[in-house]
Amino acid sequence: MHPYSPSHLLLPNYVRNNVSALGLCSVMGSLIITVVGSTWMFARTGLSTTDKAIVCWFLISGLLHLLFEGYFLVYHATLLSRIDLPAQLWKEYAISDSRYLSEDTFVLAIERITVFLWGPLCLLAAAATAKSSYNRHALQMLGSTAHIYGCLLYIVTSWEEGHRHSRPEPYYFWLYFVGFNAPWIVIPSILIYRSFAQIAGAMKSAQELEENKASALVIADISLVPECR
Amino acid sequence: MHPYSPSHLLLPNYVRNNVSALGLCSVMGSLIITVVGSTWMFARTGLSTTDKAIVCWFLISGLLHLLFEGYFLVYHATLLSRIDLPAQLWKEYAISDSRYLSEDTFVLAIERITVFLWGPLCLLAAAATAKSSYNRHALQMLGSTAHIYGCLLYIVTSWEEGHRHSRPEPYYFWLYFVGFNAPWIVIPSILIYRSFAQIAGAMKSAQELEENKASALVIADISLVPECR
Numbered sequence: 001m002h003p004y005s006p007s008h009l010l011l012p013n014y015v016r017n018n019v020s021a022l023g024l025c026s027v028m029g030s031l032i033i034t035v036v037g038s039t040w041m042f043a044r045t046g047l048s049t050t051d052k053a054i055v056c057w058f059l060i061s062g063l064l065h066l067l068f069e070g071y072f073l074v075y076h077a078t079l080l081s082r083i084d085l086p087a088q089l090w091k092e093y094a095i096s097d098s099r100y101l102s103e104d105t106f107v108l109a110i111e112r113i114t115v116f117l118w119g120p121l122c123l124l125a126a127a128a129t130a131k132s133s134y135n136r137h138a139l140q141m142l143g144s145t146a147h148i149y150g151c152l153l154y155i156v157t158s159w160e161e162g163h164r165h166s167r168p169e170p171y172y173f174w175l176y177f178v179g180f181n182a183p184w185i186v187i188p189s190i191l192i193y194r195s196f197a198q199i200a201g202a203m204k205s206a207q208e209l210e211e212n213k214a215s216a217l218v219i220a221d222i223s224l225v226p227e228c229r
Numbered sequence: 230m231h232p233y234s235p236s237h238l239l240l241p242n243y244v245r246n247n248v249s250a251l252g253l254c255s256v257m258g259s260l261i262i263t264v265v266g267s268t269w270m271f272a273r274t275g276l277s278t279t280d281k282a283i284v285c286w287f288l289i290s291g292l293l294h295l296l297f298e299g300y301f302l303v304y305h306a307t308l309l310s311r312i313d314l315p316a317q318l319w320k321e322y323a324i325s326d327s328r329y330l331s332e333d334t335f336v337l338a339i340e341r342i343t344v345f346l347w348g349p350l351c352l353l354a355a356a357a358t359a360k361s362s363y364n365r366h367a368l369q370m371l372g373s374t375a376h377i378y379g380c381l382l383y384i385v386t387s388w389e390e391g392h393r394h395s396r397p398e399p400y401y402f403w404l405y406f407v408g409f410n411a412p413w414i415v416i417p418s419i420l421i422y423r424s425f426a427q428i429a430g431a432m433k434s435a436q437e438l439e440e441n442k443a444s445a446l447v448i449a450d451i452s453l454v455p456e457c458r
Contacts, residue, residue, distance in 0.1 A: 106335045109385040113378070134429040138370060142421070145374040149342070153382070156338040192371070199428055200363040206434035212441075 004098040005167045013081040017088045024092050055130045062122030070115045096176030098165040118146050137195040144188030151184040233327040234396045242310040246317045253321050284359045291351030299344045325405030327394040335386050347375050366424040373417030380413040
């Protein structure tokens with residue numbers, strides 16, 4: 001007997017969680033609050049509130065990809081019988097998507113790429129934003145496109161199968177499956193919109209600067225003509 | 230009897246192709262050459278050779294996504310029994326990946342997103358490059374990240390299953406499965422590298438222009454002080 005969907009799914013060696021859903025959510029919530037608090041305390045003075053929030057976003061995303069999803073990649077085969085804290089978190093989340101317990105090919109592939117590529121990339125984007133690097137918008141575009149595409153594929157593959165791996169109760173479907181994933185579509189969309197404007201503005205400035213320099217050269221040239229001195 | 234892998238795959242209503250592989254490749258090749266030729270002829274004078282090549286790349290990608298992959302989305306359920314040209318192209322390609330004939334969830338999901346999002350986006354990127362728009366690098370980053378991620382996922386999901394949907398002959402595995410997909414990892418990587426440099430350069434120029442304007446203001450201010458006139 002297990003709480004996962006579909007009910008005929010065979011999950012040998014399944015050991016029930018001994019920490020409640022509320023307890024697990026509190027642990028995850030506390031960790032996220034710690035990251036946000038530390039970022040706010042240690043961020044360079046002069047960094048705007050929006051930029052601090054963006055640093056937090058990429059830091060939290062990067063740490064989740066590397067640590068939480070990294071844990072899944074290492075222990076996915078024995079997750080069902082484990083009762084350490086990250087395993088209990090995964091087993092609770094899997095009530096909304098049992099593909100995390102059934103060695104689903106797509107979930108393994110997407111987690112592999114997320115851990116190895118998007119985890120480090122998010123940390124780079126956080127650092128670039130914190131330092132107001134010239135590369136911050138390019139990194140932000142890259143990371144945000146990856147987030148949106150990955151999250152869309154994750155939701156559409158489940159939809160193609162009629163969400164049969166998800167418990168139908170609104171709490172699991174809407175809070176866990178939709179609610180815990182939607183931020184990785186909504187926030188990256190806003191970030192891409194902002195980066196588009198910033199990049200286009202910079203491209204315009206670059207052209208203006210180029211034209212200024214060209215006309216300065218013309219003026220310098222005229223001053224060399226004796227009649228114009 | 231069918232040529233697809235694994236051999237025990239049930240493919241009812243399968244109708245064998247009546248055009249040879251060489252014939253099908255020639256058709257696809259001619260279409261691509263037509264697109265490249267037209268782009269080269271009708272491109273704005275002053276557009277560099279590299280930019281013309283980038284326009285071709287996004288135009289070909291966008292047309293493949295919208296028309297060829299769009300055809301798959303519409304007819305995937307009856308592909309096996311069809312003998313029109315695009316169906317024969319898909320049935321030939323599927324020898325290297327039978328997931329295109331078996332209603333595979335992942336393939337359907339990724340094609341759905343490719344047709345609806347990345348097709349139009351590639352055409353936008355082609356137009357932006359052709360017009361040297363300020364948005365061209367942002368669009369190029371978006372489209373190229375999507376291509377790399379999609380292609381990586383496509384290859385890694387197949388790898389997770391031991392490439393059991395692909396015929397093991399080098400011709401099918403290396404030419405069709407790897408060869409026909411690798412360009413969407415290699416070329417986008419180069420484009421992202423180029424856009425990174427362009428965007429960072431523009432960001433630097435924007436800051437320089439900002440500083441120039443600020444110092445011009447200071448000079449203007451000093452000239453207002455009577456003693457400095």
